[in-house]
Amino acid sequence: MPWLTVLWLLPAVASLVVMLMPAGRSENAKHVAFGASILTLVWAVIVATRFSSDGRGFQLVEDVSWIPAFGARYTLALDGIGLVLILLTVVLTPILLLAGWRDVSTASGHARRTHIYIALMLAVEAMVLMSFVATDVLLFYIFFEAMLVPMYFLIGGFGPAEERVRSRAAVKFLLYNLFGGLIMMASVIGLYVVSARSGLGPDGNGTFSFIDLSDAAATGRLDASSTTLNVLFLGFLFAFAVKAPLWPLHTWLPDAAVSTTPAAAVMMMAVMDKVGTFAMLRFCLGLFPESAETFAPWISALAVVSVVYGAICAIGQRDVMRLIAYTSISHFGFIVLGVFALTSQGQSGSALYMVNHGLSTAALFLIAGFLVSQRGSALIADYGGVQKIAPILAGTFLVAGMATLSLPGLAPFVSEFLVIIGTFTRYPVAAIIASIALVLSAMYILWTYQRMMGGPERKSVTVDQSDAPIRDLDLRQKVVVAPLLIGLLVLGFFPRLALDYINPAVEHQAHQVEQHDPAPTAEEAR
Template identity: 40%
Template sequence: MDTPQAAAVPWLTVLILVPLVAAVILAFTKSLHRQAKSYGLVVSVLVLAGTIAAFASEFDMSAGGTVQLAETYSWIPSIGVSIAWGANGMSAAMIGLSVLLVPLVILTADSDRFLRPHEEENGRRDAGYVAWVLALESVMIAIFAAQDVFLFYVLFEAMLLPVYFLIGRYGGPKRQAAALKFLLYSLAGGLIMLVGVVAVYVSGPGGPEGFLIANLAGSVTGSDTALMLMFLSFFIAFAVKAPMFPVHTWLPDATEEAPAGTSALLVGVLDKVGTYGMIALCLPLFPQAVEQASTVIMVLALISILWGGFMAIASKDLMRLVAYTSVSHFGFMVMGIFSGSETAMTGAILYMVAHGVGTAALFLIVGYLAKRGGSQVITDYGGWQRVTPVLAGAFLISGLATLSLPGLSGFVAEFMVLAGTYSVSKVIAGIAVLGVLLAAVYILLPYQRVFTGPRPALQVADLSVAEKTVAGVLIAAMLALGFLPGPIIDLVEPVAQQSVAIVADSVSAAPALIEGNLT
């Protein structure tokens, strides 16, 4: 791996601290509670502007495979733990997605039927929601910038707290059960990962910076069985987060009960920590185990693609439907990551961004619909295109992006994953194409049931200016990724090249190592 390039200005530390400090100030300053939404919007826009400034001024987009904006501070040197930040092309893309979605979520927070104005004194409820969203933004930036395995683990666990409260306090009637299920699944995955974190340090080079990813890559030693067990401890945690079949069942319950904005951030960004971790940690730390397990994982990914598709078709609740579509899409990402194809790997990383935009839009738009109709159940609607044409159009475009229509965000990414996988396994790629056909059913059929038909006997307003702004920004992003994916591909392709090369080199080196030991 290339040597990280130090930052002249501690940009990443600033971007992490600003929303976190702002969240604390909002939570404990009563005079700000009535202006919580405006306050959160200003802070999140400043973070977005700061992110653009940081990457425009000091990040070399042509060197996406190199960790840049690097900062390293000693934390617990006795056990090799550092506070280390940095970003390569994949990190930059995910941080950019995070800071784009947060202000959009805050802008239309009151468009959620679970977040309508409440009588709670001094707007404390609204302030709490915005504060947790800002805290979550801080954690999202931090986890995608973390360059220390122990720090990554701490953040992996820390992100559970804001999500738990965003679901359990601000969600629907069964919010507490959904939040608890999310927490238990995530904690179980995290505990399994902790065993691997300890084992990695013991098996690595050690020293005061022994947990740095750059120092651990290629340096974790042990028997094949030990390395496989370490790999599985990380992979299982990431599979729960991704989410993959069969450890995905927490997601539909969480999104059905969570506010739409929370679901947009959870599935659009936070669940990408699973696929991000597979690339950023599993591949460089355990390349031989990745090669040995790749076929089994690709089969599991294929099951996720089909299972998610069929369950989406069977879903009666729109939020559950979008959740299951994501199970299917994460299957495509995981398949691309473990295919061993550079094209598929690049497509998988691009897919992470494209899916984040399209699925966030779907969750938010379903939230706008549910606020007006008071329900998320498909059969409670019909003919709504006649009364809310802009909302219907936004849903359709977002849905078409989800089913990878050419010209929208999902097409190039899904094509690259399938094309790259085909070069490795024609059978797996061929079966995976069925997921594309299922997508047409689970998007177009609900659209037909909800928006077409006779005009309903009701009067509801179409999208507000704020809601149109959010939908417009996300649709513009879908079109940009559909027609001009080149800049993102150029940014993340070096990461894919490095990742595939690490696994390939480990496989080619293994016979030579065995031969050397025998002689």
């Protein structure tokens, strides 16, 4: 049974089916898409039951010749890190489809507008799933780039922003990521040339197999100078740092996040952008272990800047949706810091952080989106006293905000703690500076809650709908928010549910590339 092929084909085929449905059947198209996303979730759970948490390395391998002329193969495989990110993706997709149920209408005169929107969402899901299981470097690169196309149209074609603003944000998103992809393509070609020179592949003429290339890199069988490998490493890293994004390549994210619908923005920040940090952990460390060790201090410094910069920028925002987007930049800095701390604690924390950030950002952004959709303004100054008239909305916003600032008992706390501990053993100064973000995050979350949810009820002074009363969450919105908050609580108290799968994968890769945790000093041992 091609378990992993079926996994990504389910949303891909559903996307095509939705596009082929009659134009006047928008409600039917929504139900088909939602049903397909639930089916994908069920299939992913079945795949998870067939995955052994005790096993190290890759499982459920599928390997078929694809382009034999230059050693490209259709190779899929799954490890523990890929599994937890797949589960995050398939859980969030039906939630996002339900959250955006009324975001797109045909009132503009485009009869197929709803069809296009949900088909693009399913297409992004399919390509992200493929990226998490592809173990052929060329195959991964193709889907790494292809997912930009549906996301470009989601940003540029839908959302509350003016068409001019959406178009500008979509073009900025595409140009940044295409430029990163262009650099990566050159590195992919260079890596293939190195593999051919090293006699890798079935016929010794080169290969794109990640497993073969990582084995060769670990054993020193790649016929290339350290300078060449460093250049190839930087090419891969640049593309992944754009998608993550990492400071100073981050500027496309806030514009894109506030231009499209909240559901599509969450698909981008909580799902698609994880491909960048996931690829750092798998490809940058797996293919170039010595280069990763060489550049780790510099990348860690950039990650610390991202952590602090994102938090400071969040404090200064007047737009609540842009504020949440900047918090993601700070959190991605933590994830990258954990990856390049080159410790088992840091990397396990980083992988867990990817999952926890997906849940917390989805909850906070969607709840804020529900509020903003009622008044038509995202300005913090246009709100006040919401907790008096919409207590469930205000309460769920507070819980999601507390998760964002890593309150103990909620999921992000464990992952952030692991990242800081793992970083401190190798780069104590970086860990201490990054910890400042804990204070900054409390400032931007609590201050935002105080201004929007506390105090007297405030009427908007910037939009025509100022007299429209704020309503509490309806049944659909409660169904959207509940599983996210439950996930934050469950992983907050039982992080082993994810770490039992993540830790063996991290340990296997560390053993593969001969990465060792720093030994404690005599004083630390006492």
